[in-house]
Amino acid sequence: MIRTSLIGVSGFGNVHYSDLIQYREKGLLEISAATIINQDEEKEKCEKLRSLGCRIYTDYRQMLADFRGKIDICFIPTGIHLHKPMTVAALEADMNVFVEKPLAATIQDVFEMKKARKSSGKFAAVGYQTMYTPEVMRIKEVLCSGRLGKIKVVKCCALWPRAEAYYSRNNWAGKLKLKDTWVLDSPFNNALAHYLNLICFFAGNEIAKSAELKSIEAELYRANRIESANTACMRIITEDGKPLYLTLTHACEKNFGPDMTISCEKGEVRWDQEKSSISVSDGTREDIVNKNGNELRTCVMDSILKRVVDKNAFICDLDIAGTQTLAANGAHESSEIHQIDEKLIYVQMTKDGYTQTESKQHAVKGIEAIVMESYKKEKLFSELNVPWAVKGKVFPLENYTSFPSK
Secondary structure, X not given: OEEEEEEOOOOOHHHHHHHHHHHHHOOOEEEEEEEOOOOOOOHHHHHHHHHOOOEEEOOHHHHHHHOOOOOOEEEEOOXXXXXXXXXXXXXXXXXXXXXXXXXXXXXXXXXXXXXXXHHHOOOEEEOOHHHHOHHHHHHHHHHHHOOOOOEEEEEEEEEOOOOHHHHOOOOOOOOOEEOOEEOOXXXXXXXXXXXXXXXXXXXXXXXXXXXXXXXXXXXXXXXXXXXXXXXXXXXXEEXXXXXXXXXXXXXXXXXXXXXXXXXXXXXXXXXXXXXEEEEEOOOOEEEEEOOOOHHHHHHHHHHHHHHHHOOOOOOOOHHHHHHHHHHHHHHHHHXXXXXXXXXXXXXXXXXXXXXXXEEEEEEEOOHHHHHHHHHHHOOOHHHHOOOOOOOOOEEEOOOOOOOOOO
């Protein structure tokens, strides 16, 4: 029986908690220990876990010490700034790890996590849930087969409204730092980090690897009163010359995407949350219904549990996920965060897309059209002559080892 532990059950931790409970009821795993710092707020979950023989802790370090070598997978669905210390500690306690995305705030954190993984001999998987679906692997197999020829461009855009409630849901949302620790929360390093990770993965020349990144040029903006960005566009160039584009915002009214296009010499791949299509220039086409909802979580859990008994089973590992961290760090090196003029922002009450509570939504006038034009024309906002846009610098990513670089 696979033995598991869990650090955190609130926020997105509730998804991990529900996954584990469901798989425990199927008889596929045991939940041996859990760290819950807000037990008064999560009484029902604590009671449920105790009824299953799970020991509850307030300090994850004590839990790891007590269960050293006795846990197969430690689940870590915590804040970005906690991913590195908790992952390293779990690996050092002789446990495999499943940590939520993004992998870490900084590239130096990634290096420390890789070092701990190597020393422990354990695996560390990252919660980019789309990566565990059959449609993503099918697309990667076709791209690597050469059937579509060389990739000409990989691009993605998304409009995901997030209101004030989203930024007040915890003590690190929308922040660059929490005290002295980097967080670098942003759409491309949190809610939509999946798709920065995915475009880098699809551009990789090997099935289980992401692309090597050469440089990035980004433009970062904010419409809310936060430290970090909530709107961004970027152009990444891979070592072999592929351009990757990502354009996204939380400062919008309409919800769209993510929508992704991979243009190749001999065809095209389209991907969104509902469906995928692989079109070849010889007229053949493959359409796939994508996994969603509970099916998506099943793909994740099945893959992680399989890896415990099969070292060759695919996971989104630290090398793949570390590429996203590299790009996210590079985006901040390339561009300052520019406050959008309040005259260009309108505010309305809406139901926040994440917390599902009524809250004020800050939206930039015309942002939907700007994002879609950026996506279609493969240009950054400044290249579209958007009046408020500020051009970023081209920042090299080769041999990049520490954020910030200066």
